[in-house]
Amino acid sequence: MLSRAAESLFWLGRYTERAANVARGLAVASRMASLTDELNAENDQWRSLLVAAGCEPAFFQHHREATEEKVVDFLIRDPGNFSGIIPCFAAARQNGRSVRTSLTVDMWSALSDSWTRLRHVTPADFQGEKLHGFLEWVRERVLLFNGAAMDTMLRGEAWLFVQLGTALERADATARLLDVKHDLLGGPSREVTVQHGQCQAVLQSVSGLRAYQWTYRDRIEPGRVAEFLILNREMPRSLAACYDRVCEVLELIAAGQGGRRGECHRMARATQAALHAGRIEDIMRGGLHDYLTETINGVATLGGEIEAFYIRA
Structure with a gap:
């Protein structure tokens, strides 16, 4: 295998997994933030999530405080955040496209169809009550990709x-x-x-x-x-x-x-x-x-x- 193909496949695996991990973290942080004030005072869920995602320094270059709205937007669609869900899918699709012949039809469909929707996502699609549904969809799409790889590759x-x-x-x-x-x-x-x-x-x-x-x-x-x-x-x-x-x-x-x-x-x-x-x-x-x-x-x-x-x- 050519080294550039190995690199694309290696990072395809990393970026899809990263997107799912961020989606899980966001879902849990959202649930924890809705609990009692006493529990929230114990730890700043949103700042902790930034640290766990490895992008706290990048976030605070552009924001003064880690509010729910700002962190959610940063971890979902900010193009400057390479650990964000949409940037991860974009990078995964780019890597997948460069090794298209190494992927099965089902794998490519899962990846490409996910990107088709994500490229048109706006804040209105994941704000408020829509956040949970959006994050579940992201997790399902990564599971679909992983399942397609497991069953067909x-x-x-x-x-x-x-x-x-x-x-x-x-x-x-x-x-x-x-x-x-x-x-x-x-x-x-x-x-x-x-x-x-x-x-x-x-x-x-x-x-x-x-x-x-x-x-x-x-x-x-x-x-x-x-x-x-x-x-x-x-x-x-x-x-x-x-x-x-x-x-x-x-x-x-x-x-x-x-x-x-x-x-x-x-x-x-x-x-x-x-x-x-x-x-x-x-x-x-x-x-x-x-x-x-x-x-x-x-x-x-x-x-x-x-x-x-x-x-x-």
Whole structure:
């Protein structure tokens, strides 16, 4: 596969996953903002969402405060925000178009039809009561694209690079979300209602509330939420599960290229091994924020090593 095709497929996976993650975050922030004043005072949901999306500095270059209206608009349609939903779909479609022959008809239709609607979206389409419906539609479109890939795409290198981008982006999103809430998850106990609501929000942001309840069959506890989203390999969006997938895909790509491996393979395996052997007690003892900051930097470094080895080599 040509390096430019691998790059387009890799970023196609990353941008579609990013759009869905932002939609989930917006939906949860909107619900949390509608709760009691006491719960809202515990944390600024909208500013936290900007931090989790990795675009707080860009937002405050143009805005003085993180109000609901401004944050929603910024994270949905602002052309200067490359983590926004509409810009992500635009970038995904551009990358998909450059490798059109590698995609199936169903994949391209899901991507192209989504962009056809999104390019005409105005603030009136996602304001007020329309926001929830719009965000659900975004999530459904990404699920449709992922489902089309799962059901119709040949399991060759093109498939693998899309999967690699998706898994890496998912790991980054989970680490950022947890880092925003590290005081809640790794700090002292708080008022029960506040703590429970915030923990629910974290789990809902990764569509993991029911999975958590099924796993623990008990009330939600901050430490367990952190453990679930870092170390539980059965949870698709946990760091452990994401790195399992990254390592699996990298090994399959290497096998298809005669066993050629590089620094990205070593880094991914080292992180995977650390997650397999990790204990939440040790992570908390060393500082959850420091651990997640290191993880976020590690994901960024790994992404750079993947591109250096497969795309810019």
